[in-house]
Amino acid sequence: MPEIIPSILVKTKEELLQKIMAVEPHVERVHLDIADGIFVPNMTIIGFEEIEELDTNLKIGVHLMVSKPENHIVRWLETPADKFIFHIEATTKAQEVIDAAKETDNAIGIALNPQTPVSKIEPLIDQVDFVHFMTVEPGFYGGEFVESVVEKIKDFHYYYPDKPIEVDGGITLETAPKLIEAGVEMLVVGSYIWESEDIGKAIEKMKTHV
Numbered sequence: 284m285p286e287i288i289p290s291i292l293v294k295t296k297e298e299l300l301q302k303i304m305a306v307e308p309h310v311e312r313v314h315l316d317i318a319d320g321i322f323v324p325n326m327t328i329i330g331f332e333e334i335e336e337l338d339t340n341l342k343i344g345v346h347l348m349v350s351k352p353e354n355h356i357v358r359w360l361e362t363p364a365d366k367f368i369f370h371i372e373a374t375t376k377a378q379e380v381i382d383a384a385k386e387t388d389n390a391i392g393i394a395l396n397p398q399t400p401v402s403k404i405e406p407l408i409d410q411v412d413f414v415h416f417m418t419v420e421p422g423f424y425g426g427e428f429v430e431s432v433v434e435k436i437k438d439f440h441y442y443y444p445d446k447p448i449e450v451d452g453g454i455t456l457e458t459a460p461k462l463i464e465a466g467v468e469m470l471v472v473g474s475y476i477w478e479s480e481d482i483g484k485a486i487e488k489m490k491t492h493v
């Protein structure tokens with residue numbers, strides 16, 4: 284069964300608390316989207332202080348949609364989050380980001396935008412815990428699912444069958460099954476969950492539908 288991970292992309296601490304409380308009874312982990320207005324044309328909460336003040340049992344993964352993640356990662360590694368994702372398109376210092384994370388017990392994953400080929404991360408694949416495939420252009424809830432990523436994931440899974448795969452963006456009851464078939468283990472899900480009438484039921488339905 285795939286892991287369903289709700290995504291939290293918010294501009295205020297109040298919205299963060301509200302979303303944390305809404306999913307807390309239903310999942311073990313959330314995905315916190317951090318956008319800097321530079322790498323993507325949207326801005327979220329800064330994030331690290333907000334999560335340090337949270338009182339929750341949820342595990343937190345952080346998706347750094349920020350330019351030059353090497354300048355951010357060290358501060359993030361001090362927070363209670365235990366999983367980090369950075370973009371290959373955002374840095375020339377990917378090795379530095381990975382090395383910083385590897386000095387800790389946290390998981391590190393590298394993200395690829397829909398049009399970025401796997402060849403861009405080839406030398407790094409062995410060093411990361413998972414690969415995060417964007418299935419929308421990053422930055423917002425409700426982006427359009429980019430169908431061609433399914434083939435990219437299938438190819439990747441053929442060459443790297445043991446490397447865990449996460450997808451993020453436009454995940455619905457329609458797109459999830461083909462991604463699972465392509466080899467995906469972790470589904471990051473935004474609008475499908477937040478627009479559902481019953482979050483618990485929506486998550487269960489996605490788990491069993493794929």
Ligand code: DX5
Nearest residue numbers: 290421422425452453473474
């Ligand atoms: C998009 C973010 C995603 C987003 C997913 O840039 O990285 O995590 O919140 O939301 P949906 O599922 O609405 O595409």
Ligand code: ZN
Nearest residue numbers: 290316346451
């Ligand atoms: Zn995300």
